[in-house]
Amino acid sequence: MEDNKNIEFSADALALAKKLMGRYPEGKHKSAIIPILHLAQAEFGGWLSPKGMDYVATLMNIQPIEVYEVASFYSMFNLQPVGKCVIEVCRTGPCWLMGAEDIVNHIESKLNIKVGETTTDGMFTLKTVECLAACGGAPMMQVGQKYHEDLTFNKVDSILEDYKKNTTEPISHWAKDKIKA
Amino acid sequence: MSKKLLTEHFGVQGIDQLPVYKQHGGYSALEKAFKKTPDEIVQEVIASGLRGRGGAGFPTGKKWSFIDKKSGKPRYLVCNADESEPGTFKDRYLMEVNPHLLIEGMIISSFALGANLSFIYIRGELLYVYHILEKAIAEAYEAGYLGKNILGTGYDLELYCHTGGGAYICGEETALIESLEGKRGNPRIKPPFPAISGLYNNPTVVNNVESIATVVPIINMGGEEYAKIGIGNSKGTKLISACGHIKKPGIYEIELGLPVEEFIYSDSYCGGIRGGRKLKAVVAGGSSVPILPAELILKTEKGEPRLMSYESLAEGGFASGTMLGSGGFIVMDETTSIVKNLFNFTRFYHHESCGQCSPCREGTAWMEKILHRILHGHGTLKDVDLLWTLQKNIDGKTICPLGDAAAWPVASAIRHFRAEFEDFVEHPEKYQDVKHYFNQIEDKQLA
Numbered sequence: 168m169e170d171n172k173n174i175e176f177s178a179d180a181l182a183l184a185k186k187l188m189g190r191y192p193e194g195k196h197k198s199a200i201i202p203i204l205h206l207a208q209a210e211f212g213g214w215l216s217p218k219g220m221d222y223v224a225t226l227m228n229i230q231p232i233e234v235y236e237v238a239s240f241y242s243m244f245n246l247q248p249v250g251k252c253v254i255e256v257c258r259t260g261p262c263w264l265m266g267a268e269d270i271v272n273h274i275e276s277k278l279n280i281k282v283g284e285t286t287t288d289g290m291f292t293l294k295t296v297e298c299l300a301a302c303g304g305a306p307m308m309q310v311g312q313k314y315h316e317d318l319t320f321n322k323v324d325s326i327l328e329d330y331k332k333n334t335t336e337p338i339s340h341w342a343k344d345k346i347k348a
Numbered sequence: 349m350s351k352k353l354l355t356e357h358f359g360v361q362g363i364d365q366l367p368v369y370k371q372h373g374g375y376s377a378l379e380k381a382f383k384k385t386p387d388e389i390v391q392e393v394i395a396s397g398l399r400g401r402g403g404a405g406f407p408t409g410k411k412w413s414f415i416d417k418k419s420g421k422p423r424y425l426v427c428n429a430d431e432s433e434p435g436t437f438k439d440r441y442l443m444e445v446n447p448h449l450l451i452e453g454m455i456i457s458s459f460a461l462g463a464n465l466s467f468i469y470i471r472g473e474l475l476y477v478y479h480i481l482e483k484a485i486a487e488a489y490e491a492g493y494l495g496k497n498i499l500g501t502g503y504d505l506e507l508y509c510h511t512g513g514g515a516y517i518c519g520e521e522t523a524l525i526e527s528l529e530g531k532r533g534n535p536r537i538k539p540p541f542p543a544i545s546g547l548y549n550n551p552t553v554v555n556n557v558e559s560i561a562t563v564v565p566i567i568n569m570g571g572e573e574y575a576k577i578g579i580g581n582s583k584g585t586k587l588i589s590a591c592g593h594i595k596k597p598g599i600y601e602i603e604l605g606l607p608v609e610e611f612i613y614s615d616s617y618c619g620g621i622r623g624g625r626k627l628k629a630v631v632a633g634g635s636s637v638p639i640l641p642a643e644l645i646l647k648t649e650k651g652e653p654r655l656m657s658y659e660s661l662a663e664g665g666f667a668s669g670t671m672l673g674s675g676g677f678i679v680m681d682e683t684t685s686i687v688k689n690l691f692n693f694t695r696f697y698h699h700e701s702c703g704q705c706s707p708c709r710e711g712t713a714w715m716e717k718i719l720h721r722i723l724h725g726h727g728t729l730k731d732v733d734l735l736w737t738l739q740k741n742i743d744g745k746t747i748c749p750l751g752d753a754a755a756w757p758v759a760s761a762i763r764h765f766r767a768e769f770e771d772f773v774e775h776p777e778k779y780q781d782v783k784h785y786f787n788q789i790e791d792k793q794l795a
Contacts, residue, residue: 190506190508190510192422192465192548195529195548197529197530198510198528198529198530199530200530201472201510201511201512201513201527201530202510202511204513205472205475205511205513233530236531236532237513237530237531237532240513240515240532240533240702241472241512241513241514241515241533242513242514242515243472243473243513243514244513244514258692259434259635259692259693259696260434260435260631260635260678260689260692260693260696261434261435261591261592261678263689263692264591264592264593264678264680264684264689265592296473296514297432297434297516297696297699297700298432298433298434298435298516298635298696299473300431300432300436300437300439300440300471300473300474301437301440302434302435302436302437302589302591302592302597302676302678303437303589303590303591303597303598303599304597305591305597309473312475312476312479313476314476340472340473340475341475342475342476342479345475345479
């Protein structure tokens with residue numbers, strides 16, 4: 168099984184994780200698990216391997232199983248390696264009404280991958296997700312913390328081009344520049 | 349145009365920053381609130397008639413009055429910002445544009461409940477909004493609106509933002525509490541209700557973003573004045589998220605009681621159906637509420653104009669009515685296949701079922717499978733009846749309302765569009781290549 172290459176938080180991430188754990192009443196710091204898993208995913212290249220989750224368990228002083236069961240419940244956590252740039256296209260009702268299905272088909276043929284797959288160069292992973300609360304801008308997709316709304320085929324093409332050109336580091340939901348205490 | 353109580357200053361440049369928010373009357377409600385006792389604030393909210401804006405419509409003041417103040421345990425206020433109901437995007441907009449409105453509402457509400465630690469639980473996908481809120485909260489601490497001895501009143505409050513990890517179920521208040529405790533989002537059996545035993549088994553109130561933000565205008569104008577807006581037991585204004593096949597999708601603050609027809613066709617709101625097409629159906633309050641065909645959404649079965657209010661939308665019960673729900677208003681034109689749309693909704697509920705209760709876990713999966721086979725031309729007429737039976741075996745038989753929410757779209761689609769289901773089963777080829785959206789995504793001019 169593959170593993171996260173880097174399994175240790177940066178000093179900034181460590182400080183932020185400690186700060187987050189301090190927000191809950193004494194003895195209730197387990198509350199911070201989801202925010203800290205977001206940090207871990209950002210720190211570990213966009214996904215969480217068992218070793219990465221074990222690191223979080225040690226950091227939080229809880230059992231590894233407590234981390235696994237949470238990480239596997241919530242859809243934002245990737246338990247398999249992903250590309251640098253994870254494209255999450257909303258597929259639910261209102262976006263579907265506005266053509267989300269064809270946006271997905273378009274991206275599939277453009278990148279030559281199916282939903283759930285990663286391009287061979289490791290740049291893009293395509294996912295479909297449920298309603299992202301942007302129905303007024305349907306069809307839409309999310310990359311990292313960025314919402315791209317009112318998509319058209321041309322717009323998707325230029326967004327993909329941009330990411331292809333400008334992405335050097337994996338893009339995470341918890342933006343790297345927001346990791347500081 | 350109706351009154352703007354929440355969105356009045358949304359067009360103001362920099363309203364997300366504290367000095368600008370203050371210039372436009374921000375934090376004056378807080379100062380007013382501190383001159384009252386906590387119980388007086390609860391009374392104001394009861395008098396306002398405010399009903400929960402997340403979907404259930406339970407009176408907010410009443411919910412507050414249930415909180416256990418006798419046991420002496422710490423009390424918590426948790427803001428439900430896990431907005432995930434398909435068709436709903438009002439809370440995201442409110443927090444993104446005017447975070448201080450929510451923060452001011454949180455401080456007043458926490459004071460009323462006697463909470464010294466409060467959380468805003470925001471869905472993980474909205475991390476960019478999380479950072480907006482964090483910045484605004486830091487400004488509020490800086491200005492002395494949060495922390496110890498707020499404005500010299502002796503009242504202490506710590507307010508934090510907390511992010512989810514992607515799960516629709518966490519919008520259910522007990523699942524949200526579980527999630528906030530760092531666990532899977534499995535709803536709890538009620539009773540005990542959170543007002544008695546919620547976060548960390550302490551008394552807790554969970555309120556929607558819009559409900560908490562609305563406390564600000566209620567305190568500013570007084571509960572009785574607020575109750576003069578609206579109609580019947582639908583008081584005040586409500587944010588409606590309008591989407592689907594309309595000319596002007598977006599967020600509209602409406603005075604409750606606005607006729608549905610005006611909302612759909614007036615240029616002040618949705619602006620009518622795109623491309624001059626005909627209205628086919630509306631899901632008026634987020635994907636969970638019953639779908640209604642055009643004739644029943646515009647007029648009740650008795651022939652009276654349908655209004656945007658809790659009562660009017662529910663007129664006729666589920667036989668011919670629906671619910672205001674979260675205000676997620678999804679409009680479908682004549683090209684929409686109700687069967688395909690239902691498949692989409694059902695897939696959503698299957699994906700989002702937490703898996704605790706068998707009727708929901710298994711039932712949503714079967715409904716999706718059956719609709720999938722109808723969609724692919726392998727359905728039979730019996731399948732329509734089977735879907736009907738399945739939804740009945742889910743509705744009301746689960747710990748939390750996700751089961752009901754999954755059953756109602758199925759029940760209402762079959763109730764009002766059975767002929768279309770039967771036609772789909774018999775002539776699936778007719779429905780395959782219909783483009784139910786406009787070709788604007790192909791970058792062509794709108795028809």
